[in-house]
Amino acid sequence: MSLELVKETWPGKIFTITIGATAAEGGTRARTVTLGGHGALPFLPGDAPSPHPPLVAMEVMDVVPPDWPEHLRAPLADVLASPADWARKCVEDCGADLVCLRLQAPHPEWKDASPDEAAATVRAVLQAVPVPLIILGCGHADKDNEVWPRVTEAARGERCLVGMAVPENYKTLVVACLADGHNVLAEAPIDVNIQKQLNILITEMGLSADRIVLHPGNASLGYGLEYEYSIMERIRLAGLQGDRMLSQPMLAVVGEEAWKAKEARLPEGAMPAWGAEALRGPAWEAATAAAFLQAGADMVVLVHPETAATVRRTITELTKGSAA
Amino acid sequence: MPLTALDIYKILPKTNCGECGFPTCLAFAMQLATKKAAIDACPYASDDAKATLAGAAAPPIRLVTIGPQDCSIGIGKETVLFRHEETFYHPPPIAVRVTTDRPPEDLREALARVRALEFERVGQALRVEIVALEDAAGEPERFAAAATSAAEAGFVLMLMSETPAVLDAAAARMRQDRPLLYAATEDNWQAVAQVAKTHKCPLAVRGRNLVALADLTARIAAQGVTDLVLDSGARDHAATLQGLTQIRRLALRKMFRPLGYPALAFVTARHPLDQVMQGTAYIGKYAALLVTGELEPWQALALVTARQNIYTDPQKPIQVEAGIHTVGTPDEASPVLVTTNFSLTYFTVEGDAEASRAPAWIVVVNTEGQSVMTAWAADKFNAETIAKAIQESGIADRVTHRRAVIPGGVAAISGKLEDLSGWQILVGPRESAGLPAFLRAQWKQAGVAA
Structure with missing residues (x-):
């Protein structure tokens, strides 16, 4: 019997973005990462080769949420007090491709840390690790706008990915990134049209479309996963069909969201049927990551070292195969 | 592949009798191929032809x-x-x-x-x-x-x-x-x-x-x-x-x-x-x-x-159960928050209430899976439905105060809701991300004032 496989070809291509800059490029990174460049849906090399496999970023915070469950705290206990040590552990012990530094301390309801303190944290982390940085603000618009310019300046030339630019608050961040040579992470929760509109607004300020990475949602397994999964699929399909304002690589913040789930947190005593408490959190994070990788995520941000290890193994398995 | 008109023509009687209502078997085959006619219209079609056509109409995945x-x-x-x-x-x-x-x-x-x-x-x-x-x-x-x-x-x-x-x-x-x-x-x-x-x-x-x-x-x-x-x-x-x-x-x-x-x-x-x-x-x-x-x-x-x-149908959002839900272990003085039963809305509110690190009650109104503003526009999240939900939930037996927080987007209904429910209604933030700050400031103030 003869059988002709269905090969799907697309007119569009996902932008290729490099994060991090070496000394020769004006930064101090020992290595940089490149993502995107796809001409097909994920893990289907028979349609078109995907030059850049998805990356593992690990989250580092300048202040740890007090309600973090013990099972998340324990494997990181020795480094939680120091973002630089934490980042080093992520890279040296867990093999993170990037460090995602969340500057939560400046939030007025957390520590109300000053922009200078935030900039010092960024400098310390840059010094501690050779890999590129993702830098996230605290989500408080006014405070972020004070912090961002100082932070991007502190990392000038390092070609970081800085976010989140949101429809209500993107201008200060975009100006700062233009001035200091960074890429922008743009967030529009679960809405293709708003995401596209935001990208247009950002490019109208002079930042080119291939310097944007998309963050299309904040869901996790059991808590809206299907919305983000489908939005990511729709964005990727639109990009492959040639919509340049939706042709950017995508990032999923997995760990932070997954560990909010009851399933990751409740003690075994409360939920005996759910099984080992120590493994539920990593499983929740891993399953969330697995779904988003299938939907087109180019980077997943993880917290637990075990999850980073399983995601790394899985990406290796997914990208080693040849065409069907 | 779907059958073409020519494929179908080959299995028809090729007598051009016209009893199907079309002048020739080929014309009939063309109608069959585009599913504008049914094989039953031909009194002389063989069982094989019928089976072949039924096969072509079968779903692509059994x-x-x-x-x-x-x-x-x-x-x-x-x-x-x-x-x-x-x-x-x-x-x-x-x-x-x-x-x-x-x-x-x-x-x-x-x-x-x-x-x-x-x-x-x-x-x-x-x-x-x-x-x-x-x-x-x-x-x-x-x-x-x-x-x-x-x-x-x-x-x-x-x-x-x-x-x-x-x-x-x-x-x-x-x-x-x-x-x-x-x-x-x-x-x-x-x-x-x-x-x-x-x-x-x-x-x-x-x-x-x-x-x-x-x-x-x-x-x-x-x-x-x-x-x-x-x-x-x-x-x-x-x-x-x-x-x-x-x-x-x-x-x-x-x-x-x-x-x-x-x-x-x-x-x-x-x-x-x-x-x-x-x-x-x-x-x-x-x-x-x-x-x-x-x-x-x-x-x-x-x-x-x-x-x-x-496998959730994108057209039919998952709903959470209407009634009382809890964040942490609330007591008789804990805040009462009101929201809709659209799961994504509910879990966002729940998550943000959790972020405030204080226990709370959430009264969920059955809005048939619609979010706050959609349900408000469709008249499923209004003074009447909320007052009814507060009453039927039995939340009055769980708390000693009579103050409830509604989403900021539906501020306009607060007066009518106070009249209907007899509860003091506090207008919360438009986005639930503002809940921690709201609960620390406005909720406490309202408690002192009362």
């Missing part, structure tokens, strides 16, 4: 049912490659492999462990449905006895053996149970297909690759066994996904009949967390049945949740 009539599981009959295009219809059952070369007591314990993989999420019961009994010893008697006891324990079964006699011995004892037989291969397909035919069981077919698989299913279907489940033979993660994707594409885009059946996938990773990732990927990308090794409860919980998410 619906196959496994298990006894009263609790059968349907798989397949999917219509799209992406859930947002329509929806995915038949959630893949999970089949846990249990070998039969063990003492009966051991087997009972293994079955009990599978039975315990049962959970409830968002009002739905989620469980591992199938036990895949694996014949390790090639012993028909032992295998049949194990199958009988598993069926009696209420499991839907998949029977795994390469030996036709072993499958036959088990299937013969359980004719009402319609176990899925695994598997017909290039080496045994004639005998195994006969077993499936005799006992009217669905049959899994494994090929070396997709070409060999299509070849096998065509031969087996020609023997009259058509309730088939596909196994591409791939066992690693990448190749399995590529195989599942090709099968789905060939069935939907090309109407390629030899692969127009539901396809199963084996979770083969060694590390328990990798198994969860593999299973989740297969659930998203086209497995109609997921075969795994024995699962720990936390693995099963993650997999059935992923399945619930992916």
Whole structure:
């Protein structure tokens, strides 16, 4: 019997973005990462080769949420007090491709840390690790706008990915990134049209479309996963069909969201049927990551070292195969 | 491929009698090809022609049912490659492999462990449905006895053996149970297909690759066994996904009949967390049945949740139960928050209330799964419905105060709601992310004022 496989070809291509800059490029990174460049849906090399496999970023915070469950705290206990040590552990012990530094301390309801303190944290982390940085603000618009310019300046030339630019608050961040040579992470929760509109607004300020990475949602397994999964699929399909304002690589913040789930947190005593408490959190994070990788995520941000290890193994398995 | 007008013309009587209402058989064939006419209009069409046309009208992926009539599981009959295009219809059952070369007591314990993989999420019961009994010893008697006891324990079964006699011995004892037989291969397909035919069981077919698989299913279907489940033979993660994707594409885009059946996938990773990732990927990308090794409860919980998410109809949002929900362990002084029963709205509010690190009550109003502003616009989240929900929830018995927080977006209804409910209504933030700040400031102030 003869059988002709269905090969799907697309007119569009996902932008290729490099994060991090070496000394020769004006930064101090020992290595940089490149993502995107796809001409097909994920893990289907028979349609078109995907030059850049998805990356593992690990989250580092300048202040740890007090309600973090013990099972998340324990494997990181020795480094939680120091973002630089934490980042080093992520890279040296867990093999993170990037460090995602969340500057939560400046939030007025957390520590109300000053922009200078935030900039010092960024400098310390840059010094501690050779890999590129993702830098996230605290989500408080006014405070972020004070912090961002100082932070991007502190990392000038390092070609970081800085976010989140949101429809209500993107201008200060975009100006700062233009001035200091960074890429922008743009967030529009679960809405293709708003995401596209935001990208247009950002490019109208002079930042080119291939310097944007998309963050299309904040869901996790059991808590809206299907919305983000489908939005990511729709964005990727639109990009492959040639919509340049939706042709950017995508990032999923997995760990932070997954560990909010009851399933990751409740003690075994409360939920005996759910099984080992120590493994539920990593499983929740891993399953969330697995779904988003299938939907087109180019980077997943993880917290637990075990999850980073399983995601790394899985990406290796997914990208080693040849065409069907 | 769908039949062309010429394909159809060839099987018509070619008499141009006109009794169908069209002047010629070719004209009639053209109407049939575009489904504007039905073959019944031709009084002289042969049974073969009718069967061929009925075949062409059959769904691109066959619906196959496994298990006894009263609790059968349907798989397949999917219509799209992406859930947002329509929806995915038949959630893949999970089949846990249990070998039969063990003492009966051991087997009972293994079955009990599978039975315990049962959970409830968002009002739905989620469980591992199938036990895949694996014949390790090639012993028909032992295998049949194990199958009988598993069926009696209420499991839907998949029977795994390469030996036709072993499958036959088990299937013969359980004719009402319609176990899925695994598997017909290039080496045994004639005998195994006969077993499936005799006992009217669905049959899994494994090929070396997709070409060999299509070849096998065509031969087996020609023997009259058509309730088939596909196994591409791939066992690693990448190749399995590529195989599942090709099968789905060939069935939907090309109407390629030899692969127009539901396809199963084996979770083969060694590390328990990798198994969860593999299973989740297969659930998203086209497995109609997921075969795994024995699962720990936390693995099963993650997999059935992923399945619930992916197979949620995008047009019909999941709802949380109306009534009282809690954040932490609230007491009689804790805040009362009001929101809708759209799961995403609810979980956002719940998450943000949790972020405030103070316990709270949440009164959920039944808005038929609509979010705050949509429900408000549709008059499902208004002073009347909220007042009624507050009253029916019984929250008044749980708290000593009478203050409730409504979303900032519906501030306009606060006056009327105060009149109807008799509660003091505080207008909360428009976005629930503002809840922690709101609860620390405004809620406390209102308490002092009262």
